[in-house]
Amino acid sequence: MNTSKKQASIFSGVTLAALAAVVLMPLLLPSATLATEILIFALAALGCNLLLGYTGLLSFGQAIFFGGGAYVASLTMIHLGFGLLGALFAAMIAGAALAALVGLLAIRRTGIYFVMLTLAFTQMAYFLAYTLSDWTGGDNGLLDVPRPPLTLFGFEISDLTSSYAFYTFVAVMFMLIFVFARRVIHSPFGTTLVAIRENEGRASAVGFSTNHFKLLAFVISGGITGIAGALYAMLLNFAPLSNIELLMSENILIMTIIGGTGSLLGSLLGAGSIVMLGDLLSSVWPRWMIILGIALIAVVLFMPSGLWGGVESLIKRWKERRSGASEKAAKEAEAK
């Protein structure tokens, strides 16, 4: 693998594949709203993947950042009159700050305790949102969340009222964050995260302050997930309490895992397949989540690299067949 070349180029194959998916989705899917929802959850899965796939941290806390981002964006728009980008920025900061708070406490413990703490903090955040019903609307959710127009330097670029306009905006945000996430994982910081995932003791023995790295990964993940939550509130014009429920954390985790950890395209694939499955089935069969449970178990047992892993091995097999074994051997000799 020629990683240095990969690092240098923003427009690598992976980014182009994501771009192609983003362009094709609204054309192929029945509605732009569905495509928007896919990209929003792909962002949340991306944030989760940075933790699970690249740092080896299984976090059940993603709903805190998702729901927190949704609430903060909504409240700053409603009460402080924040614009679109201002509200998204506020949501990013809120997600990052919440992640720092949860991370500071949870990272004190490793392994299973860490996982349990993130779950317990999600429950805590849920009860907090439930208790502060004056702000969050409690069980009813926060209603009448606006979707402000996109303005840059005083010029209104689009009012975002049409679902295609909003999709385009979300798609641009997605691509920016996707490229950012790629830069992060291919930076020395990202390789250190992988080192922590592979062997935390060794990474720490080499001299890395692993807790600081884990915390920063947590903060980045929280910021991305906060933006996703804010976009979701703008899409629905509504911030339901279910945003901050444990089930939301589980959904984001399941999308990440079924899509495939350790590959950013996997997150897009996972979010896409599960959001579409939900869209197809939830009206016909309200208990469709049983399938998610079965799929999760099946992926973990039989396909640990997820759907994207399956796609990758297909591509590899296809390439091998095309180039032929002898050519491949020659190439390998040349590379050496």
Added chain:
Amino acid sequence: MSLYLFQALNGIGLGMIYFLISVGLTIIFGLLNFVNFAHGAYYLLGSYLCFTLVSLTGNFWLALVVAPVAVAMLAWVTEKTLIRRAYHLPHTFHILITLGIALIIQELSIAVWGPIGKTVAVPEALSGVFRMGDFFYPKYRLFVILFTAVIAVGLWLLLERTRFGALVRAGSEDAETVSLLGTHIHKLFALTFALGVGLAGLAGVLAAPIRGVHPFIGPEVLGLAFVVVVIGGMGSFSGALVGGLLVGLVQSMMTTIWPQGASLMIYGAMAVVILLRPYGLFGRA
């Protein structure tokens, strides 16, 4: 004053139920070395089976015996068919498999029993209140405290005084050696998983007449059990007992002071413990 005594007793009852849930989680973790994220779902199943048995036969005592055993048997089958296949995989994989099981159980329960909660009547022999001077206390809640105390002692004897308990404790230290010494370790794993999950089922049965059955209670129960073991330390019987009682008491005392925030305070207490003693009150590093 009697209000505080009342709430203290409520807290002890609640705490003992939390103890049953967490001690099961702890025993499984000790031996099998993974956290059962389906624990709350099995609790839910215990509650629902109790509801069905009581509404079919009208006999709570039958439900008290049959429902936990049925839950334990289901757990045994799950271990044999699914969880066993993952022992060689990393911890996160076990968590994810049990998370999948939890989702399946929860959704199936809604499919069978509907999305709206159910109530279970208190058994006739235990309806009404126990009276001592001018102090009243519901008989059923008193029964829960006494019954769980008996179960706790029995469980302690099982773990400390029997061959099975010795094997479980030895296996928790070093499963491989126990296996090399001639114990069928997979049988032991399956039995322990069934025992731990059965305790969660029992907790679900006991709680059903007090709190009713609600299809989304699983995650809440799981979260509470995690708070208990984070406070008390994982893998310790006494930690689960003290942690369970502490959480139960905090919750019921807070109900008198700030009802909406009672659940919140438990998690706050956990955060404080983590800040001051990262390894829990009784935990080892």
